[in-house]
Amino acid sequence: MKKMFTLFTKGNDGKDSFKKVGTGKVPAAEKHLYENKADEYLVATGGGNICGVGDDKGFFAFVPILGYVNLFTGKKSSVDSDVFYMPTASEQKKESYFKQFDKLTIYRIKAVAHLPVETIAPDSRYYSNLYVLEVAEKNCADDFLRGLIDEYKKPVILHTKGFGDFILNKDLNFFEGECDWLGEKIGIIFKMESGRQNAAKALQYFSEEMYKDRENWDKKIRDFAAKKLTRLANQWLQDISEEENPEKISEEKFSSSIKIKSIELTNRGKFCIYCTDGNFFLGHDIEINGSFGAGLKSADIIG
Secondary structure (H helix, E strand, O other): OOOOOOOOOEOOOOOEOOEEOOOOOOOHHHHHHEOOOOEEEEEEEOOOOOEEEEEOOEEEEEEEEEEEEEOOOOOEEOOOEEEEEOOOHHHHHHOHHHHOOOOOOEEEEEEEEEOOOOOOOOOOOOOOOEEEEEEEEEOOOOHHHHHHHHHHHOOOEEEEOOOEEEEEEOOOOEEEEEEEEOOEEEEEEEEOOOOHHHHHHHHHHHHHHHHHHHHHHHHHHHHHHHHHHHHHHHHHHHHHOOOOOOOOOOHHHHHHHOOEEEEEEOOOOEEEEEEOOOOOOOOOEEEEEEEOOOEEEEEEEEO
16 A cells, blocks of 8 residues: 655655664563554644653653544544654663654654553544554644644634633643632633633632632632641651741641642532642742532642
């Protein structure tokens, strides 16, 4: 069967100028998940960052893509998914694998496709992954993939009653906006999990369960953080204070010193609240997790 598209770049010897990406291999532990035969693809990278995951026993990197075109079969995909690759030991050490792909760019690559999985829909993100072995060219021309990039660049705005407009951060896949919280502006973030309806549902949970009773919620959140973290705050104080016996921090002082900065919501009624640290943890934010069904569950410092 002949390829359905002409190839692009040729080296000085007239051969395709493919170069290995990382080791140029699929890890042995992952081979059973992918096709044996590699095909050539055009892929459009997304706006998100390249990530590296793993340790000395197994490490891989991946870059989000907006879609691809199989240059052998002509199959086109517009499913948001990822291209995986295995950096060399040197690339891991230098973290140079972060520079392997540019954002919102069309590449021609040689890759293996993920094998079908009965329990996973064929148009899912997982099934649409590719494992890249080699790359031949960047800034390729393709109307289909260029259309995906152009669409990605368009702003997506969710208009709401009472909370104004929320803008979709496509790189991180969540809506973000602001609201008045007891006289101060705080950030509101909710994940774009399954379309606008679920995004609106997350905001509905927030409006009906928390915002209308925000004065009580504000105190409950701060008191919960104080109960969980005051002891740790005193340990930090003992470590960093120049005084031999600094005055201990009370739960009341802790609670009154911190403020809510932002709230992250999901359409399933879960939330994550970020607070200032009240100068107890050298500027580290406080993260409080919970749900409208089960209440406040945990509090910790982050950053």
